[in-house]
Amino acid sequence: MAECGRKALSLLEAARSRYESLQISDDVFGESGDDSSDNPFYSTSGDSDSDNYIAEVGEEEPQQQQQQQHQKREKESGHSGGAGSGGAGPPGALSRSQAEEEGWTESLQDVTVPPYKDTYGPAQKMTATATALDFFQLFVPDNCIQNMVTQTNMYAKKFQERFGSDEGWRPVTAQEMKAFLGFVISTSVHRCESVLSIWSSGFFSNRSIALKMSQSRFEKILKYFHIVAFRPSQGSNQGLYKIQPFLDSLQQSFGCTFRPSQTQVLHEPLIDEDPVFITTCTERELRKRKKRKFSLWVRQCTSTGFICQISVHLKEGQGADGLATLKNKPQLHSLVAKQLCQNISGKNTIVFTGPSITSLSLFTEFSKQDIYCCGLLSTRKSDCTGLPQSMLVCGSTPAQRGQSRMMMKGSMSLISWYNKGHFRFLSNAYSPTKEGMIIKRKSGEIPCPLAVEAFAAHLSYICKYDDKYSKYFIFHKPNKTWQQVFWLSISIAINNAYILYKMSDAYTVKRYSRAQFGERLVRELLDLDDCSPTQ
Numbered sequence: 001m002a003e004c005g006r007k008a009l010s011l012l013e014a015a016r017s018r019y020e021s022l023q024i025s026d027d028v029f030g031e032s033g034d035d036s037s038d039n040p041f042y043s044t045s046g047d048s049d050s051d052n053y054i055a056e057v058g059e060e061e062p063q064q065q066q067q068q069q070h071q072k073r074e075k076e077s078g079h080s081g082g083a084g085s086g087g088a089g090p091p092g093a094l095s096r097s098q099a100e101e102e103g104w105t106e107s108l109q110d111v112t113v114p115p116y117k118d119t120y121g122p123a124q125k126m127t128a129t130a131t132a133l134d135f136f137q138l139f140v141p142d143n144c145i146q147n148m149v150t151q152t153n154m155y156a157k158k159f160q161e162r163f164g165s166d167e168g169w170r171p172v173t174a175q176e177m178k179a180f181l182g183f184v185i186s187t188s189v190h191r192c193e194s195v196l197s198i199w200s201s202g203f204f205s206n207r208s209i210a211l212k213m214s215q216s217r218f219e220k221i222l223k224y225f226h227i228v229a230f231r232p233s234q235g236s237n238q239g240l241y242k243i244q245p246f247l248d249s250l251q252q253s254f255g256c257t258f259r260p261s262q263t264q265v266l267h268e269p270l271i272d273e274d275p276v277f278i279t280t281c282t283e284r285e286l287r288k289r290k291k292r293k294f295s296l297w298v299r300q301c302t303s304t305g306f307i308c309q310i311s312v313h314l315k316e317g318q319g320a321d322g323l324a325t326l327k328n329k330p331q332l333h334s335l336v337a338k339q340l341c342q343n344i345s346g347k348n349t350i351v352f353t354g355p356s357i358t359s360l361s362l363f364t365e366f367s368k369q370d371i372y373c374c375g376l377l378s379t380r381k382s383d384c385t386g387l388p389q390s391m392l393v394c395g396s397t398p399a400q401r402g403q404s405r406m407m408m409k410g411s412m413s414l415i416s417w418y419n420k421g422h423f424r425f426l427s428n429a430y431s432p433t434k435e436g437m438i439i440k441r442k443s444g445e446i447p448c449p450l451a452v453e454a455f456a457a458h459l460s461y462i463c464k465y466d467d468k469y470s471k472y473f474i475f476h477k478p479n480k481t482w483q484q485v486f487w488l489s490i491s492i493a494i495n496n497a498y499i500l501y502k503m504s505d506a507y508t509v510k511r512y513s514r515a516q517f518g519e520r521l522v523r524e525l526l527d528l529d530d531c532s533p534t535q
Contacts, residue, residue, distance in 0.1 A: 089392050090380075090382075091384070091385075092383065092387075093384050094386065095389055106407055109408065109432075113348060113350065113372050113429055120262070123257050130501075133525065135497035136493065139253045140250075146174055148177050148225070151229045152221065172224075179526050180218065180225070181490070182522045183198060186206065187474055187475035188472045189518040189519045191475055225483075227242055227243055228243070243485050243489075246486065251310065258496070262347075263303065265299070265353070265462050266298070266299055266357055267300070267459075268295060268297055293314060293481045297311040298311070299351075306496055307495070307496055309343065310489065311339050336357075337353065337362060341369075345369035345370060348370050348372065350373070355376050355380075358382050363412065373426070374429045377414075391416050394422060401418060401419055402418070403418050417449065417452050419438070419448070425451055427451040434450040435448070435450060436454065438452070468514070472491065473488070474487045474491050
């Protein structure tokens with residue numbers, strides 16, 4: 001028993017050593033407990049739901065879940081039988097002779113990524129006395145709030161000219177607008193479904209902040225709240241015209257305040273409905289909730305979780321960027337990836353991608369811009385054009401756990417790796433000649449190519465980040481799409497603000513958790529005298 005304990009401890013220490021060598025930071029939310037303090041990649045808790053393919057590569061599962069996931073992977077890979085079943089391969093895949101003509105070979109060569117051409121960390125130094133509001137206003141400054149005031153008052157005036165005067169309305173001020181933002185943001189701290197619960201007598205009431213503004217006044221501001229009051233004369237077909245200036249300002253502030261690490265990931269963050277509410281609400285309440293009409297993609301630093309850039313795609317209607325006209329998902333996701341990476345060309349950045357983005361044509365185009373990629377392939381979700389068919393279908397010989405096959409074309413490597421199922425990767429960021437290791441407490445060491453280890457490690461950190469990040473979404477659920485995008489963007493800005501806070505001198509003075517930081521921000525927006533967070 002003691003020997004088994006020493007072996008498990010040595011494996012864990014080896015895992016942590018590898019984890020640190022990949023330069024992935026610890027949990028940025030400052031919360032205690034096994035869920036946040038343990039290594040997110042080598043954890044065996046199996047409680048992460050953000051991206052199934054991440055959990056499949058790197059985590060242990062109960063026996064029944066393993067069988068279910070194995071069947072799911074076999075189905076997604078295009079084969080229903082065991083390892084011996086074959087297949088015609090996905091559309092666009094190359095036969096053996098075609099692959100040889102295109103330059104694919106089993107002869108492997110070393111690949112080296114040049115040094116990163118940018119510095120990493122906050123772009124400006126914040127003082128030790130900086131408040132939560134100071135960090136938040138790096139992204140939502142006073143001039144942005146003043147614009148909300150102006151546009152809201154303009155919309156209220158125009159609305160009343162058309163539909164009749166509203167005797168209970170008076171023009172909103174900047175101080176009231178900050179308080180309005182604070183009330184809505186408070187739903188992310190206290191996790192109440194309706195912001196109006198603050199003034200109720202129920203469980204989610206909050207008398208400490210309810211006295212700052214009456215419910216009727218809040219409802220009036222909520223009724224007329226706008227970022228852009230009127231449709232612009234140019235680009236009037238743009239579906240997000242009411243929020244686009246704010247998104248542009250937010251994008252610029254993200255780039256000006258933080259420089260990400262060399263390793264970044266393109267993905268859709270976890271923005272689904274609160275699972276607790278879904279399991280407890282009535283069928284009538286579920287029917288009333290409209291399906292989200294947009295998708296959000298981000299480029300995210302894998303060392304801190306800082307979201308560097310966002311891309312919003314409307315699922316219906318005409319978009320100014322032309323995304324709405326694209327019905328082919330790989331083509332759509334490829335265009336989204338190009339938009340997200342337009343500011344990192346020439347820096348030797350390493351980008352990790354999921355199956356919907358990974359493709360040979362996109363990675364080749366990125367490599368010309370000094371952007372190196374490592375992505376997971378799926379024969380069902382990915383564009384497999386130009387890839388050898390022999391690498392995308394299962395062979396007749398059963399594979400052993402940890403066994404891998406590789407082919408190269410120039411600096412691009414196509415990897416097929418087996419771990420209770422076949423996983424395929426496309427990469428030009430890691431040398432195929434270098435080996436990595438996935439370490440599990442139960443199974444010990446599982447050999448794999450270095451690209452597989454790096455992908456699983458970095459993506460699992462983001463998966464853990466998303467699990468915590470989703471807890472602090474603003475719970476206010478408006479019906480209008482532009483308002484949903486706005487409050488989601490505010491949630492992202494607050495999480496980014498907390499990351500900058502943790503990397504500043506202010507964190508050494510008062511070490512607030514994410515929940516405490518959010519509560520402090522609410523009280524500062526409401527201009528309450530006692531800004532200390534309650535426990």
